[in-house]
Amino acid sequence: MDKTSLLKLGNVLILSIEGEINDLSVVSMQEMLLREVMNTSARGVVLNISRLEIMDSYMARVLSDTARMIRFMGGSTILVGINPMIALTMVDMGLDIKEVKTALNLEAALEMMKGLILLAKYPEVNA
Amino acid sequence: MNQDVEKKENVTDLFEEWLIGIEMSIWGRQETNVLSRIESLGLQMFKTLQGDLPAEGLGAELPKIITEIAKIGQHGKATPREIALFAYSFRPFLKRLNSTVSVERLNQILDEIGIFSLEFFFTNSDNIIHAQRQDLLELSTPIIKLWEGILVLPLIGTLDSKRTQEVMEKLLNAIIIHGSKVIILDITGVLTVDTLVANYILKTAAAVNLIGAKLIITGISPEIALTMVHLGVELGGIVTRAVMADGVELALALLQKRIIDLKKE
Numbered sequence: 443m444d445k446t447s448l449l450k451l452g453n454v455l456i457l458s459i460e461g462e463i464n465d466l467s468v469v470s471m472q473e474m475l476l477r478e479v480m481n482t483s484a485r486g487v488v489l490n491i492s493r494l495e496i497m498d499s500y501m502a503r504v505l506s507d508t509a510r511m512i513r514f515m516g517g518s519t520i521l522v523g524i525n526p527m528i529a530l531t532m533v534d535m536g537l538d539i540k541e542v543k544t545a546l547n548l549e550a551a552l553e554m555m556k557g558l559i560l561l562a563k564y565p566e567v568n569a
Numbered sequence: 570m571n572q573d574v575e576k577k578e579n580v581t582d583l584f585e586e587w588l589i590g591i592e593m594s595i596w597g598r599q600e601t602n603v604l605s606r607i608e609s610l611g612l613q614m615f616k617t618l619q620g621d622l623p624a625e626g627l628g629a630e631l632p633k634i635i636t637e638i639a640k641i642g643q644h645g646k647a648t649p650r651e652i653a654l655f656a657y658s659f660r661p662f663l664k665r666l667n668s669t670v671s672v673e674r675l676n677q678i679l680d681e682i683g684i685f686s687l688e689f690f691f692t693n694s695d696n697i698i699h700a701q702r703q704d705l706l707e708l709s710t711p712i713i714k715l716w717e718g719i720l721v722l723p724l725i726g727t728l729d730s731k732r733t734q735e736v737m738e739k740l741l742n743a744i745i746i747h748g749s750k751v752i753i754l755d756i757t758g759v760l761t762v763d764t765l766v767a768n769y770i771l772k773t774a775a776a777v778n779l780i781g782a783k784l785i786i787t788g789i790s791p792e793i794a795l796t797m798v799h800l801g802v803e804l805g806g807i808v809t810r811a812v813m814a815d816g817v818e819l820a821l822a823l824l825q826k827r828i829i830d831l832k833k834e
Contacts, residue, residue: 522781526741529779530734533772539779546748546781 446471448478454486454555455479456548460493468504475508479515485562486555487512490548492523502537509542518558520544522551580615583662587611590658595651596642603641610634614659615666618678622670627681635682639689649690656683710736712743719820720749721813723788725758733769737776744782751820752777755813757788767802774807783823785809787816 445463449456457475479487489505491497509519522545524532532539543558545551588608591597596607617630635656642652656679663675670678710732713721722740744752754773756762762770774784787810789797797804810816821827 524779524781526738526745526776526780529741529776530737532779533776544779544781546744546750550748550750550781 446474448475450482450484451552453482453484453559454488454552455482455484456488456490458490458493462495463501465500468501472504472508472511476511476515479512479517485517485559487517487519488545488548488551488555489519489521490523490551491521491528492525492547494528497524497528497532497537499535499537502532502539506539506542509539516562518543518555518562520551520554520558522546522548579665580612580619583665584612584615587615587658587662591655594654594658595645595647596655599641599645603645607638607641610637615662618659618663618675619666620669622674622678624674627678627685631678631682632685635686636689639686639693643690643693649687652686652690653683656686706732706735710739712740714747714749715753715817716821716824716826718748718750718824719753719817720744720747720751721753721755723755723758727760728766728769730765730769733773737769737773740773741776741780744777744780750782751823752782752784753813753816753820754784754786755788755816756786756793757790757813759788759793762789762793762797762802764800764802767797767800767804771804771807783808785816785819787811787813 445460445467447458447460449458455475455478457471459471463471475487478484489508491505494501505521509521512519520543521539524544531537543554545554588611591607591611592604597604599607614631614634617634622628638655639652642655660676660679663672663679666675709725710722713723715721720740720743722736724736740752743749754770756770759766770786774786777784785808786804789809789811808819810819818828
């Protein structure tokens with residue numbers, strides 16, 4: 443738990459995951475995040491993994507599962523800060539997180555989130 | 570003491586004689602400062618051959634001298650034969666060399682020196698070729714910042730797995746450094762696109778997407794389009810354009826920018 447930090451910015455939650463994180467703490471992190479989404483009625487979650495050192499298949503699955511769970515709770519998720527080496531490894535290993543949106547940095551993610559929240563609020567605009 | 574003086578004179582005489590021979594060979598055609606370096610190396614060679622020599626191998630001094638010579642020779646476009654001949658130019662003097670070592674052993678050492686010079690020549694050539702290949706790779710894959718948020722990567726030549734890997738890493742790092750949102754991959758200069766190359770492009774697109782940017786592929790010529798369709802290559806989900814100009818326009822549109830004609834305004 444000490445390796446993650448959760449910030450609230452308006453109706454967006456920003457979760458930063460750092461260093462090496464084991465399978466157990468990933469799950470507790472996921473639970474904590476979902477609880478916070480419910481408590482704060484956040485409409486969007488930005489997962490910042492720019493300080494994450496290792497990405498394995500389990501981590502990739504947890505991330506895409508989390509995104510799906512948040513979608514069920516009425517929020518949108520953006521993954522930000524995948525570093526080049528992790529991106530290459532993921533592509534080589536065939537780790538697929540296609541359903542999760544990605545952004546280059548936090549700034550771009552928050553910009554993107556504005557649009558996503560608006561879209562979720564007024565789905566007919568898109569239709 | 571007396572013997573020492575005699576020895577020294579002997580070396581100088583031999584050296585003078587050797588010098589005449591050397592000046593008439595390719596080594597004599599080098600520039601004056603290079604020639605004087607060769608001369609001093611030759612003198613060093615005589616002194617080393619006359620001194621204490623190891624019973625086995627070449628010792629420390631001789632390889633150093635011959636390495637220097639090979640370097641100078643390679644720089645002056647000497648052939649390996651000429652470099653080896655330099656080593657063998659000492660052979661006529663071996664008998665007269667008032668050395669502590671037998672002539673047979675000296676001959677053996679000289680043979681080894683010749684082979685050593687050749688060996689050095691070829692490893693050095695290999696290194697040069699390797700460095701040039703690296704330079705070529707750098708030159709053939711420049712990453713250009715076209716506009717704030719747009720990077721262009723023109724690919725030229727043939728793609729193989731090693732090269733693609735390097736290009737991919739370079740591109741991903743450049744995206745992070747420049748904070749680019751759109752990347753135009755121009756393959757006008759790629760000769761053929763087979764399933765392997767298409768796979769590389771797909772991988773690059775996936776990695777770029779993970780980082781949070783978008784890849785546009787441009788420069789797909791009719792020939793490439795034809796081969797790709799015939800080979801059944803799929804570029805599912807990747808935006809493609811025929812010419813780079815269209816790609817640039819699309820990239821700007823993605824950043825909600827456009828190019829306007831000042832006259833029409």
